[in-house]
Amino acid sequence: MGHRLGHAWHGRLFARRRQPLETAHDRTGNKEAAGLTTPTQKLRISAQASRHxxxxxxxxxxxxxxxxxxxxxxxxxxxxxxxxxxxxxxxxxxxxxxxxxxxxxxxxxxxxxxxxxxxxxxxxxxxxxxxxxxxxxxxxxxxxxxxxxxxxxxxxxxxxxxxxxxxxxxxxxxxxxxxxxxxxxxxxxxxxxxARAAAIEKQALQAQLQLLQAQIEPHMLFNTLANLQALIAFDAPRAQHMLDQLIQYLRATLAAARAPQTTLGQEFALLQAYLELMAIRMGPRLAYALDLPEPLRNLPLPPMLLQPLVENAIKHGLEPKIDGGRIDVSARSIDGMLELTVADTGLGLDAPPGQPGTGVGLDNVRERLRALYGDQADFRLQPNLPAGALAHLTLPMAT
Known part of the structure; x- marks a missing residue:
C-alpha cells in the first residue's frame, strides 16, 4: 500500500505512520467509527436452540x-x-x-x-x-x-x-x-x-461503506481523465491507447466496484489494469510487479481496497521523483492472517511537502477497514529500504 501520503500527507503521516489502525484519526480530527459490516443478510432468530x-x-x-x-x-x-x-x-x-x-x-x-x-x-x-x-x-x-x-x-x-x-x-x-x-x-x-438493532447497524454501516467506496472511484477517474486530456494535445496515438486501456479498466471494475465482496485474484487483476494505465502515462519511469500466490486467489476481499494505496504511491512517491521508480504489491498468508503490502521506491515518507492532496483514498481505506474488521485489522506505513515507503495491511483471512 504504497501510501505516498504525498507531500501534504507526508508531514501528517510521518508523525503517526506507525499508529495502528484503531488509533488513527481522520483529517478532521474526529475518531472514525468502529464497527463490523458484512453483506446484510436476513436474520432468522430462534428462541430455542433445539430443532424440536x-x-x-x-x-x-x-x-x-x-x-x-x-x-x-x-x-x-x-x-x-x-x-x-x-x-x-x-x-x-x-x-x-x-x-x-x-x-x-x-x-x-x-x-x-x-x-x-x-x-x-x-x-x-x-x-x-x-x-x-x-x-x-x-x-x-x-x-x-x-x-x-x-x-x-x-x-x-x-x-x-x-x-x-x-x-x-x-x-x-x-x-x-x-x-x-x-x-x-x-x-x-x-x-x-x-438482532434487529444489529441488522439496522449493519445496514447503516454498509451504506456508509458504499458511500466511501463511491468517493474512491471518481478520485481515480478524474486523475486519469485529466492525464488523458493533457496527452491528447501532443501524442494522439498514445492518448488513444490510454483511452482503450481506460475503457477496458472501467468494464472490468463496473461490477466489482459496486459489489460488497470480491476476491483477491480479482483485486490484483484490477490493480494490473490500473497500473497499465499509469505505465502508459509515465512510460519507463514506472515499473511494477504483482505477487499473488495461487492458493490465495479465491480469498474474499472488500473491493478496491488496495488501489487507493497504489494510487497514492504513484501520485506522491513516484511521480514527483525525476527517475520515477518501482511498485511491488504482494499478498501472504501468515498465522491465519492475510498480509498485503505495497512497497515503492519513491521519495519516501520524509520527503518535503509539495502540492497538497486530498487524501480521500487513505481516509477511505482506514474507514473501510475499521468498519469491516474493527480491531482485527492493522494498517501501518513505514520507510522502505533503501528508498521509498511501505504500506502494510493485516486483516483476518476469510474463507
Whole structure:
C-alpha cells in the first residue's frame, strides 16, 4: 500500500505512520467509527436452540416434575406419621404430580395457546387439584395392587392434608414453570431486539461503506481523465491507447466496484489494469510487479481496497521523483492472517511537502477497514529500504 501520503500527507503521516489502525484519526480530527459490516443478510432468530423446541421443553419440564415429586415423597415419608414406605409414597406422588402437570399444562394450552395467561390461571390450578388428586390416587392404587378401600383412604385428616399438599405443590410448580417461561420469553424478545438493532447497524454501516467506496472511484477517474486530456494535445496515438486501456479498466471494475465482496485474484487483476494505465502515462519511469500466490486467489476481499494505496504511491512517491521508480504489491498468508503490502521506491515518507492532496483514498481505506474488521485489522506505513515507503495491511483471512 504504497501510501505516498504525498507531500501534504507526508508531514501528517510521518508523525503517526506507525499508529495502528484503531488509533488513527481522520483529517478532521474526529475518531472514525468502529464497527463490523458484512453483506446484510436476513436474520432468522430462534428462541430455542433445539430443532424440536417443544419436545425439548417437555423433557425438561418432565425432569423438573419428577425431581419435585421425589422431594414430596421424601417429605411425606420422613415428616408425616402415615407409616407408608418411600416407594409407595413415590408412586402416589408421581401419579398425582404428573396428572396435575398434564391437566394444568393442557388446560393452559387449550385456553391461551402459546399466549401469556392471566390471573385466571389460578382458577385452573384450583380446579385441577382435586381432579389430579383423585385420578392420581386411583391410578397409584391400581398400579400398586392395593385394595380399593384402605383404612387411611377414608381418613378425612389424611385426605385433607394430602389435598393441601397437592394444592401447594401445584401452586408452587405452576409459579415455577410460569416464571421460567416468562424469563425465556423475555430473553427471546431481548435477543430478537438485539438482532434487529444489529441488522439496522449493519445496514447503516454498509451504506456508509458504499458511500466511501463511491468517493474512491471518481478520485481515480478524474486523475486519469485529466492525464488523458493533457496527452491528447501532443501524442494522439498514445492518448488513444490510454483511452482503450481506460475503457477496458472501467468494464472490468463496473461490477466489482459496486459489489460488497470480491476476491483477491480479482483485486490484483484490477490493480494490473490500473497500473497499465499509469505505465502508459509515465512510460519507463514506472515499473511494477504483482505477487499473488495461487492458493490465495479465491480469498474474499472488500473491493478496491488496495488501489487507493497504489494510487497514492504513484501520485506522491513516484511521480514527483525525476527517475520515477518501482511498485511491488504482494499478498501472504501468515498465522491465519492475510498480509498485503505495497512497497515503492519513491521519495519516501520524509520527503518535503509539495502540492497538497486530498487524501480521500487513505481516509477511505482506514474507514473501510475499521468498519469491516474493527480491531482485527492493522494498517501501518513505514520507510522502505533503501528508498521509498511501505504500506502494510493485516486483516483476518476469510474463507
Amino acid at each position: 423446541p417443544r419436545l425439548r421443553r417437555l423433557a425438561i419440564d418432565t425432569a423438573f416434575t419428577g425431581a419435585f415429586n421425589v422431594l414430596i415423597a421424601l417429605a411425606i415419608t420422613y415428616l408425616t406419621p402415615l407409616g407408608s414406605s418411600f416407594g409407595t409414597n413415590l408412586v402416589f406422588s408421581m401419579c398425582i404430580g404428573i396428572l396435575a402437570v398434564v391437566l394444568i399444562s393442557g388446560g393452559r394450552l387449550v385456553l391461551w395457546g402459546e399466549g401469556k395467561p392471566h390471573w385466571s390461571l389460578l382458577l385452573l390450578v384450583v380446579a385441577a387439584v382435586p381432579l389430579a388428586w383423585f385420578g392420581g390416587h386411583g391410578l397409584a392404587v391400581w398400579l400398586l395392587g392395593m385394595p380399593a378401600h384402605l383404612p387411611h383412604a377414608l381418613d378425612m385428616r389424611y385426605t385433607g392434608a394430602s389435598l393441601v399438599v397437592t394444592l401447594l405443590a401445584c401452586l408452587f410448580g405452576t409459579w415455577f414453570f410460569w416464571s421460567r417461561g416468562k424469563l425465556q420469553y423475555l430473553e427471546a424478545q431481548a435477543a430478537l431486539e438485539k
